[in-house]
Amino acid sequence: MRLGFATGLRLLLHARGRFVGALGGIAMAVAIMFVEAELLLGIVDSQATVAQLLRGDLVAMNVSLTNLHKWNRLDEVRTQQIAAVDGVAHVTPIYEGAVGMRNLEDGRIRRIVVFAFPPDGLPIDIGDAAEIDGLLKRPDTVLFDRRSRPIYGAIAPGGDIEFESKLKLRVAGFVDIGPDIVNDGALVMSEGTWLARFGSDTPIMAAIDLVPGADREDVRRRILARLPVDVAVLTPAEAREREIVFTLRVAPVGVLFAIGMLAGLIIGSVSCYQILFNEVIDQQRQYATLKAIGGSDAFLRRLILTQAFVLSWIGFAAGGAVAWFFDASVARTTGLPLDLSGATAMLVLALAMAMCAGAGLLAVRSVTTSDPAALY
Amino acid sequence: MPRLLVSLCRLGRCCLPIAAANLAQHKVRLVVALFGIGVSLLLLVIQISFLDAAGSKVTSLYDDFDFDIAIVSQTYQFLDSAGTFDRIRLSEARGAADIADTFALNVSHVIWTDLQTKRRSTAFLVGLDGTGGFIRDRALRDGASRLGDSRTVLADRFSSSDFGSLDIGTKARIDKEDVTVAGTFALGLFFYADGGVAVRNADFGRLDRRPARFVSIGLLRLAPGADPVAAKARIVAVLPNDVRVLLRGELIDQERAFFISTKPIGIMLRTGMLVAFLVGNILLLQALSSEIVNRIREFATLKAIGFEPAVVYGIGMSEAAMLAVGGFLPALLVGAALLRLVENATHLPTVLTLDLAAEVLAIALGMCVLSAALVLGRVRRADPAELF
Numbered sequence: 001m002r003l004g005f006a007t008g009l010r011l012l013l014h015a016r017g018r019f020v021g022a023l024g025g026i027a028m029a030v031a032i033m034f035v036e037a038e039l040l041l042g043i044v045d046s047q048a049t050v051a052q053l054l055r056g057d058l059v060a061m062n063v064s065l066t067n068l069h070k071w072n073r074l075d076e077v078r079t080q081q082i083a084a085v086d087g088v089a090h091v092t093p094i095y096e097g098a099v100g101m102r103n104l105e106d107g108r109i110r111r112i113v114v115f116a117f118p119p120d121g122l123p124i125d126i127g128d129a130a131e132i133d134g135l136l137k138r139p140d141t142v143l144f145d146r147r148s149r150p151i152y153g154a155i156a157p158g159g160d161i162e163f164e165s166k167l168k169l170r171v172a173g174f175v176d177i178g179p180d181i182v183n184d185g186a187l188v189m190s191e192g193t194w195l196a197r198f199g200s201d202t203p204i205m206a207a208i209d210l211v212p213g214a215d216r217e218d219v220r221r222r223i224l225a226r227l228p229v230d231v232a233v234l235t236p237a238e239a240r241e242r243e244i245v246f247t248l249r250v251a252p253v254g255v256l257f258a259i260g261m262l263a264g265l266i267i268g269s270v271s272c273y274q275i276l277f278n279e280v281i282d283q284q285r286q287y288a289t290l291k292a293i294g295g296s297d298a299f300l301r302r303l304i305l306t307q308a309f310v311l312s313w314i315g316f317a318a319g320g321a322v323a324w325f326f327d328a329s330v331a332r333t334t335g336l337p338l339d340l341s342g343a344t345a346m347l348v349l350a351l352a353m354a355m356c357a358g359a360g361l362l363a364v365r366s367v368t369t370s371d372p373a374a375l376y
Numbered sequence: 377m378p379r380l381l382v383s384l385c386r387l388g389r390c391c392l393p394i395a396a397a398n399l400a401q402h403k404v405r406l407v408v409a410l411f412g413i414g415v416s417l418l419l420l421v422i423q424i425s426f427l428d429a430a431g432s433k434v435t436s437l438y439d440d441f442d443f444d445i446a447i448v449s450q451t452y453q454f455l456d457s458a459g460t461f462d463r464i465r466l467s468e469a470r471g472a473a474d475i476a477d478t479f480a481l482n483v484s485h486v487i488w489t490d491l492q493t494k495r496r497s498t499a500f501l502v503g504l505d506g507t508g509g510f511i512r513d514r515a516l517r518d519g520a521s522r523l524g525d526s527r528t529v530l531a532d533r534f535s536s537s538d539f540g541s542l543d544i545g546t547k548a549r550i551d552k553e554d555v556t557v558a559g560t561f562a563l564g565l566f567f568y569a570d571g572g573v574a575v576r577n578a579d580f581g582r583l584d585r586r587p588a589r590f591v592s593i594g595l596l597r598l599a600p601g602a603d604p605v606a607a608k609a610r611i612v613a614v615l616p617n618d619v620r621v622l623l624r625g626e627l628i629d630q631e632r633a634f635f636i637s638t639k640p641i642g643i644m645l646r647t648g649m650l651v652a653f654l655v656g657n658i659l660l661l662q663a664l665s666s667e668i669v670n671r672i673r674e675f676a677t678l679k680a681i682g683f684e685p686a687v688v689y690g691i692g693m694s695e696a697a698m699l700a701v702g703g704f705l706p707a708l709l710v711g712a713a714l715l716r717l718v719e720n721a722t723h724l725p726t727v728l729t730l731d732l733a734a735e736v737l738a739i740a741l742g743m744c745v746l747s748a749a750l751v752l753g754r755v756r757r758a759d760p761a762e763l764f
Binding site for chain 1: 402405408409411412415416418419422423426451453457459485487493494495496497498536538566567570640641643644645647648650651652654655656658659662663665666669670714718721722723724
C-alpha cells in the first residue's frame with residue numbers, strides 16, 4: 001500500500017512542468033465550480049434577506065404574498081384574530097415600507113426600506129433584542145442597518161436622518177440586516193413612529209409566538225380553521241424555503257445563475273476528467289513496464305488513485321483560494337452574503353475527486369487489459 | 377504574394393492530412409479532448425452572452441426612443457434612480473440649440489394589483505408625452521396613440537405572471553386608482569420591478585402623485601444636419617447645473633456601466649464572465665497543449681528524418697486548429713439552443729450573435745496558436761534524439 005502511494009507520488013512529480021500544468025488545470029476547474037455555485041447561492045440567499053432573519057414559531061402573511069418582495073398586506077384584524085387562537089402567546093405585527101432618504105453628503109434621495117414593529121419582543125433577528133427594544137421605545141427614533149450599501153452617506157448615532165418629505169428623525173443606534181438583490185439598505189423604527197410619521201399602514205407579516213408546550217402543527221391548523229382563506233401561516237424555515245424556490249423557478253436572475261452554476265459544474269468535472277485521462281495515457285509506457293516486471297493490476301490502480309487524489313486535493317486547495325478571492329471581492333462590492341459554504345466545498349471536492357479517479361481508472365484499463373509488450 | 381499563397385497551399389496539402397490522421401489515431405482521446413475544449417468554449421459563449429444581454433436589457437427602454445441628446449437631473453444615477461428636474465429646462469434647451477422636438481419621459485415605481493387574484497406586484501411606471509413621434513418601438517407607439525381616456529394604460533407583456541391577464545379591456549389597479557389595459561408592449565425590465573406599465577404623462581402625475589412640472593428624463597431630437605456635440609455644448613452653457621446633458625451614446629454607456637459595476641446582479645454577472653473567461657482560456661490551453669505534447673515524439677521523428685521545420689510546425693498548428701474548430705462547432709450549436717431556452721424563460725435578449733460567435737472563435741484560435749507555439753518551441757529547441 002505504502003509502496004503504491006510513494007511510487008504514485010514519484011510518477012506525478014517526475015515531470016515537474018506537466019505536474020504544475022495539470023494542477024493548474026484542476027485548480028481552475030475547481031475555481032469555476034466554486035464561483036458559479038457561490039454566485040447562485042448568493043442570489044438565492046439574498047432574494048429577500050429578511051426571510052433569513054424571521055424569528056418566532058410561525059409567521060402569518062397574506063396568501064397572495066408569493067414572495068417577500070411583493071406588497072400584499074395582512075388585514076389588520078387578522079393579527080387580533082390570530083392572537084385569540086388557543087396556544088398563541090403573542091403576535092407581533094411587522095410593517096415594511098420603502099421611503100426616500102436623503103444622503104446629506106451629496107443631497108441625493110435614495111430608496112431605503114423601513115421595517116417597523118412594536119418594541120416588545122423583536123420579530124426579526126437583527127441584534128440584541130433588549131437593547132433594540134429599549135432604543136425603539138424612545139419616540140421618533142430610527143435604527144440604521146449598518147450593513148446597508150454605502151450610498152446613504154455617513155450615519156452616526158445621535159445624528160439625524162432626513163427623509164424625502166423633509167421630515168427628520170434621530171438615529172439611536174444600529175442593527176444588522178444586510179442588503180439584498182432588491183433593497184440597498186434598511187431602517188428600523190417602532191410601530192408608533194412608523195404609523196404616526198408615515199401615515200396609516202397595515203402589517204406585511206405577523207410573527208407568532210406560541211405558549212410553551214403548544215404543538216406548532218395543532219396551532220397552525222387552528223389558526224387556518226378559524227381565519228378566512230386570505231392568510232397563509234408558515235414556519236420561518238418554510239418562509240425561507242419559499243423564497244429559494246421562488247428565486248430558482250420564477251425569478252429570471254435565478255434562472256441565469258442556475259444555468260451558470262450547471263455549466264460551471266459540468267465544465268469543472270469534464271476538465272478534471274480530461275486532465276487525469278491525459279496524465280495516465282502519457283505514462284502508459286511506465287505502467288506497462290511496471291506490469292511487465294510483475295506489478296499487479298490492483299497495484300497499478302492504486303498508483304492511479306494516488307495521483308488522482310493528490311492532484312484533486314492540491315487542485316482543490318488552490319482553486320478554493322482563487323474562488324475565495326473572487327467571492328470576497330463580490331461580497332465586498334455588493335454587500336451580499338457570499339461566503340464559501342461547507343456544503344458547496346464538499347460537493348466540489350467530491351466531484352473533483354470522482355472525476356479524477358474515474359478518468360484515471362478508465363485510462364489505465366488500456367494498460368491492464370493489454371499485453372505489456374504490445375505497448376512499446 | 378501569389379507565391380506565398382501557393383507555398384501556403386502546398387504546406388496545407390502536406391500538413392492537413394497528417395494532422396487529421398494524427399488526431400484520428402486515438403478515438404477516445406480525441407473525443408475527451410474535444411469535449412473539454414467544447415465545454416470551455418460553451419461556458420464562454422454562455423457567460424459573455426449573459427453579460428451582454430443584461431447590458432442591453434438595462435438600456436432597452438432608451439432603445440425604444442429616437443433622440444440625440446438627453447437631459448437628466450443632477451442626481452440621476454440610472455433609470456431606476458433617475459431623480460427629477462423642472463420641465464422648464466427643456467424649453468430653455470430648445471432656445472439654446474437647433475432642436476426639432478423635445479419629449480419628456482417619466483419613470484417611477486407603483487404597485488400593480490391584479491383584481492382577479494388580488495396579488496400586488498411592483499411595477500415600473502413609464503410616463504410618455506402625448507406626441508408619439510419619439511417612440512421607435514411600434515407596439516409602444518401604436519399603443520400610446522390609443523391611450524385616450526385617462527384611465528387607460530399599456531402593460532408590459534413580459535411582466536411577471538402575477539400581473540394576471542393583460543388582454544385589452546382587463547381592469548386592474550395601480551396604487552389606489554382603477555385602470556384598464558388598452559394595449560401591450562414588450563420590454564421586460566425585470567431588473568427594476570416585477571413588470572412594466574406605460575401611461576400618458578398627463579396621467580403619470582396622478583398615479584405617482586408628482587407635480588406635472590417635474591420630469592425624470594428629457595429627450596431632445598436635433599434638427600436634421602445639426603451637430604450633436606456642438607448642440608450639447610451650447611445646451612450645457614445655457615442650463616444651470618441642476619441638470620446633466622448627455623449625448624445618446626453617453627447616456628447608454630453610463631447606464632450599462634452603472635448596472636454592471638454597481639448593481640449586485642451586474643457585479644455578479646460580470647464576475648461570472650471574468651471567471652469563465654480566465655478559466656475557459658486556461659482549460660482550453662491545457663486541453664490543446666496536452667494533445668500536442670502527446671505527439672511530441674512524432675514531431676521529433678519528423679524533424680529527425682529531415683522534414684522542414686515549416687512542415688513540422690504546420691502539422692502542429694493544423695492539429696491545434698482542428699481541435700479548436702472541432703470543439704467550437706458543437707459548443708456553438710449547444711450554446712445557441714441553450715441561449716434560446718434562457719431567452720424564452722427570462723425574456724433577456726440572450727441570442728447567439730455573429731459577433732459573439734466570432735469573438736469566441738477568435739479566442740479558440742488564439743489559444744490554439746499559443747498552445748501550439750508553447751509546445752512546438754520544445755521540439756525546435758530539442759535535439760531529436762533526446763526526445764525519445
